Amino acid sequence: MRFEGTDKYVAADDLKMAVNAAATLQRPLLIKGEPGTGKTMLAEEVAQALGMPFFEWHIKSTTKAQQGLYEYDAVSRLRDSQLGEDKVHDISNYILKGPLWECFESDTQPVLLIDEIDKADIEFPNDMLRELDRMEFYVYETRKTIKATHRPIIIITSNNEKELPDAFLRRCFFHYINFPDKETMQQIVDVHFPGIKKKLLNEAMELFFELREIPGLKKKPSTSELLDWLKLLLAEDIPAETLHSSDVKKSLPPLYGALLKNEQDVHMFERLAFMARRQ
Numbered sequence: 001m002r003f004e005g006t007d008k009y010v011a012a013d014d015l016k017m018a019v020n021a022a023a024t025l026q027r028p029l030l031i032k033g034e035p036g037t038g039k040t041m042l043a044e045e046v047a048q049a050l051g052m053p054f055f056e057w058h059i060k061s062t063t064k065a066q067q068g069l070y071e072y073d074a075v076s077r078l079r080d081s082q083l084g085e086d087k088v089h090d091i092s093n094y095i096l097k098g099p100l101w102e103c104f105e106s107d108t109q110p111v112l113l114i115d116e117i118d119k120a121d122i123e124f125p126n127d128m129l130r131e132l133d134r135m136e137f138y139v140y141e142t143r144k145t146i147k148a149t150h151r152p153i154i155i156i157t158s159n160n161e162k163e164l165p166d167a168f169l170r171r172c173f174f175h176y177i178n179f180p181d182k183e184t185m186q187q188i189v190d191v192h193f194p195g196i197k198k199k200l201l202n203e204a205m206e207l208f209f210e211l212r213e214i215p216g217l218k219k220k221p222s223t224s225e226l227l228d229w230l231k232l233l234l235a236e237d238i239p240a241e242t243l244h245s246s247d248v249k250k251s252l253p254p255l256y257g258a259l260l261k262n263e264q265d266v267h268m269f270e271r272l273a274f275m276a277r278r279q
Contacts, residue, residue, distance in 0.1 A: 001050045009038065009045040010187045018175035019046055019155075025173055028114075028132060028154035033177030035159055036222025043113035043155040052153070053110040057099035063120045065127035068100045069137050069146075091141050100131060104148040111153045118158040125168035132171060180223060182209060192227055196234065203243035204230060207253055216268055221259040229258040 003019040005011040011019075019042075022029035031039045047054035057068055077094045080087065087093045097105075103112045117125060131137045135148035156172065158164065180188060182205060189201060208229070212220045221229075232255045233243075242254055252269050253259065260266050 003046050003049055006045045006049045022173040023153050026151055028156050028172045030156045030172040030174045032158050032160055034179055034222055036224035037177045039157040040115050043111055047111035053106050055099050055103040055110055056113040058115045059117050059119045061119050065124055068098045070098050070101055071096045072141050103152050104146055109150040114156045117156050118161040126165050200240040203240045207243055218264050219261055225259050232258055
C-alpha cells in the first residue's frame with residue numbers, strides 16, 4: 001500500500017515519497033516544517049488513506065519516555081490493599097498502558113503519531129531508541145516482554161524548538177515540509193472552501209503572500225491561519241474590493257488577528273503604516 005494523499009489533505013510529491021520511503025525502510029518518519037503546515041494532520045490522513053488504526057502520543061515538556069510504554073499506579077494499589085480488595089493480588093490490574101503498548105497490540109498494522117517530540121527533555125528521544133528499534137519493551141512489574149504484533153508506521157513531528165540527538169536522527173527518515181507555493185496553496189484552499197469566489201480568493205492570496213514577505217516578521221502567518229482568515233472573510237461577507245484596496249505596507253488587512261499572533265508584529269505594521277502614510 002502506498003500513500004497518495006487524500007481528498008482532505010493535499011500532499012506534495014516529495015512528501016508522499018517520504019511517507020512511502022519511511023514505510024519501506026520500516027523507520028520512523030521525522031517531519032519538520034513551519035507551524036501550521038499540516039505535520040500533525042499528516043499522520044491522521046496516512047492512517048485514513050491506508051485504512052489503518054490510528055494512535056497518537058502528544059508530547060509535553062513534562063513527558064517521560066516511560067509514559068509511552070506504561071505506568072504503574074502504586075497509589076491505587078495501596079489504597080485497594082487498605083480496603084481489602086481482592087484485585088490487589090494481581091499487579092497487572094495497576095498497570096496503565098501507554099500509547100506505544102496500545103499500538104503494539106493492534107491486530108493490524110497501525111499508524112502511530114508522536115507529536116512535537118522537541119517539547120520534551122533532551123534525553124527523551126534517546127530513551128525511546130531501543131523500543132523504536134526492536135519494537136518491544138519489558139514490563140518489570142509483571143516480568144513480561146511486550147512485542148509489537150505489527151511494526152507500525154511511525155510519524156514523528158518537530159517544530160525545531162531544540163536539537164534532536166544524532167543517534168535518534170540516524171534511525172529516522174527525515175523530511176522538511178516546505179511552505180506551499182501559490183499553486184499548491186490554492187489547491188489546499190479549494191479542498192476546504194470549494195465554493196469560494198475566485199476574485200476574493202485571488203485578492204486574499206495576494207495579500208497573504210505579500211504579508212509573509214515583509215522582513216522583520218516574528219511569526220509569519222501559516223497555512224492554517226490563512227484558512228482561518230478565509231473562513232472569517234466569508235462569515236463576515238468581506239468584499240474582494242476591500243482586500244484589493246488594502247496595502248499591507250500602509251494598513252493592516254481586515255480581521256488581521258487571524259494572521260498576526262503577537263503584539264510585536266502588530267506594532268511593527270502600525271509603524272510601517274504610519275511611515276508610509278507620512279511619505
